[in-house]
Amino acid sequence: MEAxxxxxxxxxxxxxxxxxxxxxxxxxxxxxxxxxxxxxxxTIETPGVHEILVRVEDxxxxxxxxxxxx
Numbered sequence: 001m002e003a004x005x006x007x008x009x010x011x012x013x014x015x016x017x018x019x020x021x022x023x024x025x026x027x028x029x030x031x032x033x034x035x036x037x038x039x040x041x042x043t044i045e046t047p048g049v050h051e052i053l054v055r056v057e058d059x060x061x062x063x064x065x066x067x068x069x070x
Contacts, residue, residue, distance in 0.1 A: 007024045007026075008023070009021055009023060
C-alpha cells in the first residue's frame, strides 16, 4: 500500500484558553497476507519536521499471542 498525504497545522480552541496548534493525523489499516516480518517506510518531504510519531498496534493480539494463522 502506498499513500501520499499532506499534513496541515490547525488550531484547536476551547473555552479555557487561546487554543493549541496541532498537526492533522491519519490512520491506516494493514493486514499481512502471510506470517513473518513486515516493514513500514515513510519519507518526510516537509522541511523543518524533526519528529514523527508512529503507533503500531495489533487489535487481534490478546494475552501476548497473535491470533491463529499469523
